[in-house]
Amino acid sequence: MTQIPESKQKVKFYQTGTFTVGNRLLDAEQRTVQATMDRSNSLDSGHRACQGCGEALGARFAIDAAMRATNNQLIAANATGCLEVFTTPYPETAWSIPWIHSLFGNAAAVASGIAAAMKATGRDDVRVIAQGGDGGTTDIGFGCLSGMFDRNDDVLYICYDNEAYMNTGVQRSSATPGAARTATTMPVGEDPGNAFNTGKSVPLIAMAHMIPYVATASVHDLQDLEYKVTKAMQVRGARYIEIFVPCPLGWGSVPGDTVKIARLAVESGMYPLFEAEDGEVTGVTKIRRQVPVGDYLKTQRRFAHVLKPDNAHQLAQLQAVADRNIKRFSLTTPEEA
Amino acid sequence: MPSETVVQQKPFAITLDVGSSLLNKTGTWRTQRPVYLDRLPPCNAGCPAGENIQAWLGFAEEGDYEGAWRQIMDDNPLPATMGRVCYHPCEGACNRVKLDDAVGINSVERFLGDQALKYDWKMAAGSSTGKKVMILGAGPAGLSAAYHLARKGHAVTIYESSPQAGGMIRYGIPKYRMPREKLRAEIARIEEMGVTIELNTRIDDVMQAKEQGGFDAVFLGIGAQLPKRIDIDQEGDTPMFDAVEVLRDTEVENLTKLRGRVLVYGGGNTAMDVARTSVRLGALQTTVIVVESREDMPAHEFEVHEAIEEGADIVNLRSIREIRGNSVTLEFMVPGEGRWPQPTGQFETVEADVIVQALGQNIETDFLERIDGLEVRDGIVQVDRGMMTGCEGVFAGGDMVPSQRTVTTAIGHGKKAARNIDAFLRGERYLPAEKHEIVDFDKLNTWYYTDAPRTVRPMLDVVRRQSGFAEVVGDLDENNAQYEARRCMSCGNCFECDNCYGVCPDNAVTKLGPGKRFEFKYDYCKGCAVCATECPCGAIKMVAEAI
Incomplete structure (x- = not known):
């Protein structure tokens, strides 16, 4: 079943297509939440994220969409990490929603508790989100997360994936890709950077829990991201969305290229966008203009060594990763009419 | 004791009220700022x-x-x-x-x-200024000048020597490209704005007419009407015509001169017009002799293509050497190093009943040279940047001044001249607005x-x-x-796609509402440039901050 749900934008206007944030040629209800003048700006100005922070962008995209979907009845629990640190230096907060931080590893458990409290007090209108970076999600918070999935608690967990521990100084996480340079996987030796065939895909693990909804999204495709968050908020039970958020500091990229890099990751096949219901993949976002992985890698200094002639084998390995994603999720086969 | 008093004044632990991050003006981090601009598409x-x-x-x-x-x-x-x-x-x-x-x-x-x-x-004329402008020629330049002057409230009279207005649009461009009823209707719309067109009226003494009519300024838009002929060694009586007269005959429905085997000499758009007219008038055979190669000939590719589709033969790299009765000797040419092909000394002969020269037009300058100060150089009237000739108050435009000699250029000249005439009539000098930088594909x-x-x-x-x-x-x-x-990409000009408003990680863009575009919150903008990179049309520029 790869049918496009009703809510996904189908209108094709030629000047801007469906790819810009807004489009003055579209009816208001077909435009994105981010295009509206009264969006909630859940994550507001004055936060201390780096220039061009993908996580700050992804968090506003996702939480604004969730606010719209829940009629602003939303509570968020946050894991330790960049997102927590840069938004809430005591006593300031950049959040305009009820928001709680406890520990690095327990965001899913805290959120489960809030959801239970809401259920106990009969507040079924209030919805709960847990969020964190890839470190707090795929490594440190993984046990709590799996428990939340296992119990099918009524929480949407959003992981902002920037593929390493950025807040503490760019250490490898289990979401760091092969060959990538981090503070703990330096580009030295015959296979510089992070080792291949390590790490894990939490979206696929989430699917193995048979929870109602799992999706991946990217900051470069706002329509797709908002559609997935909105859909997730229309479902009860445990849900998981992973959002690809480039990190200029940790990746050694130009701040202005953040959205572009996310686009190249998806268009090269390095980061597949899909959604799954009850453990089955039900939709993929097709690659529109495929590029070789080299186009993606060359935008980031963490992969600089991969593009040297001596490390051609690493470039081939990364292309193989992309090719496997493309094949596995049918990212280039044309959509059925 | 005093020290105890101090300790008791402070509570055991302090909890501050929640503050907003809005207190933190992250704009101070910035070393470059985004700026909205309109670039020139x-x-x-x-x-x-x-x-x-x-x-x-x-x-x-x-x-x-x-x-x-x-x-x-x-x-x-x-x-x-x-x-x-x-x-x-x-x-x-x-x-x-x-x-x-x-x-x-x-x-x-x-x-x-x-x-x-x-x-x-309809378009409305401007409120009357009481000034009068005389225009010579109701072609595109004259009509455009008249229209723009009327919008500024000046009274305009056009004198046109032909029986109909339109100039070369009417007498040079065949009907299959320009239906006459559309042209007539658009000219009528200009006349309804109060512009008077005096047809069949030739002005020989411009300054005298200006004085007699009480005109405050003059615009000359007489075009280039005289055929440019070259001498060809000819014996016998095979008729030879010019493109201008052949096309004019067609327009006024004179008996056609294009019969039998028609040979058109020239490689420009006018030559194509003649050839395609010849096909339509039922000539037995239409051949166009072009000195240049197909790639270098001045006619537009689609004109050549359509002429061939309709059955005209285009023969490139030939020049006419001599004509003996119906027999025309052509010399083979080869592309030269410069612009002009070189002769080879090799010949071929073709038969023709009618020959039409379509080698361009000259400007009728005799009567203009009587105007004091007006300068004619190489047969072309010279004008300054404000389209004014050497004679104060006399302006000129279109084919008669240095130009590409297209209808569109003439329209542009008419507009430019009108702006300058308007300024001149108010005793001012027209200063064109500075042009924005062009937005190329890379932006x-x-x-x-x-x-x-x-x-x-x-x-x-x-x-x-x-x-x-x-x-x-x-x-x-x-x-x-x-x-x-x-399909237009709106290059260089904001079309309110909301991208900058959406992709700012710092929520530092304000959407002002439909038609009002956006504004940066420089208090919070960190200068990351994501907005500039993601602007589809290149309407945001990053500018270094003065540090």
Whole structure:
């Protein structure tokens, strides 16, 4: 079943297509939440994220969409990490929603508790989100997360994936890709950077829990991201969305290229966008203009060594990763009419 | 004790009230700032009439065809005409060429021009200034100048020596490219604004006419009407004509001179017009002799292509050496190093009943040289940057001044001259606005534009083209005209796609509402430049902060 749900934008206007944030040629209800003048700006100005922070962008995209979907009845629990640190230096907060931080590893458990409290007090209108970076999600918070999935608690967990521990100084996480340079996987030796065939895909693990909804999204495709968050908020039970958020500091990229890099990751096949219901993949976002992985890698200094002639084998390995994603999720086969 | 008092004044632990991050002005981090700007789209830069194409396509995209038409009318009074006869350098410059194919600007302009005639949209004249301007020539330059002067409230009289207005649009461009009823209607719209056109009136003494009529300024737009003939060694009585007279004869329905085997000499658009007219008038055979190669000949490729489709033969790299009775000796040419091909000394002979020279036109300057101060150099009238000749108050434009000699250039000259005449009449000097920098393809982010192939305009069947003067190129309907307009990428000019507003990680862009665009919150903007990178149309520029 790869049918496009009703809510996904189908209108094709030629000047801007469906790819810009807004489009003055579209009816208001077909435009994105981010295009509206009264969006909630859940994550507001004055936060201390780096220039061009993908996580700050992804968090506003996702939480604004969730606010719209829940009629602003939303509570968020946050894991330790960049997102927590840069938004809430005591006593300031950049959040305009009820928001709680406890520990690095327990965001899913805290959120489960809030959801239970809401259920106990009969507040079924209030919805709960847990969020964190890839470190707090795929490594440190993984046990709590799996428990939340296992119990099918009524929480949407959003992981902002920037593929390493950025807040503490760019250490490898289990979401760091092969060959990538981090503070703990330096580009030295015959296979510089992070080792291949390590790490894990939490979206696929989430699917193995048979929870109602799992999706991946990217900051470069706002329509797709908002559609997935909105859909997730229309479902009860445990849900998981992973959002690809480039990190200029940790990746050694130009701040202005953040959205572009996310686009190249998806268009090269390095980061597949899909959604799954009850453990089955039900939709993929097709690659529109495929590029070789080299186009993606060359935008980031963490992969600089991969593009040297001596490390051609690493470039081939990364292309193989992309090719496997493309094949596995049918990212280039044309959509059925 | 005093020390105890101090301790008791402070509570055991302090909890501060929640503060907002808005107190933290992250704009101080910035070393470069984004700035909204309007860059010049290449279509606008390439339009000899100075149309704001990007702007009127913007109206058409929304279905506001009257708004689009009025935007065109700011610069060009003849959209239905120009949508047919213009060689659309705008499309040649269009950035979309590098994506799929140029936007069909010309076909949308024609659609808008025809809508205006269908719905009878009008333009109002300006309130009267009491000043009078005399114009010589009711061709595109004169009509354009008259229109723009009328909009500024000046009283205009055009003197035209021909029996009909339109100049070369009427007497030089055949009906199959320019239906006369459309031209007539667009000229009538200018007349309704109070412009007087005196037909069949030749002015021989310009300064005397100016004085007698009490005119405050003069615009000359007489064009280039005299055929440029070259001497060919000829014996016998095979008739030889000029392109200008052949096309004029066709227009006024004189008995055709094009009979039997017609040989047209020349490689420009006029030669193609003559050849295609010859085919339509039923000549036995039509051959065009062109000195240049097919690649180098001045005629536009589509004109050559359509002429061949209709059955004309184009023979390139030949020059006419001599004519003996019906037998014409052609010399083979080879492309030279310079612009002009070189002779080879090898010959061939073809037969012809009629020969037409289509080698360009000269300007009738005899009567102009009597104007004090007016300078004619190499047969062309010289003007300053404000289109004024050496004689104060006498302006000139169109084919008679240095120009590309296209209808569109003439329209542009008329507009420019009108602005300068208007300033002159007020005792001022017209200062054109500074041009924005051109936005090239590299400044666009074309990811955001969906693939959209160009609409192909319908063409009349070749058989019908060979047998009559019906219009060759068909109309767009409303659907595909709007589709075509929406292919515009709005290069360099914000079209409110909300991208900057959406992609700012710092929420440092304010959306001001429909039509009002956006504003940066420089208190919070960190200068990351994501907005500038993700702007589809190149309307944001990063500028270094003074540190």
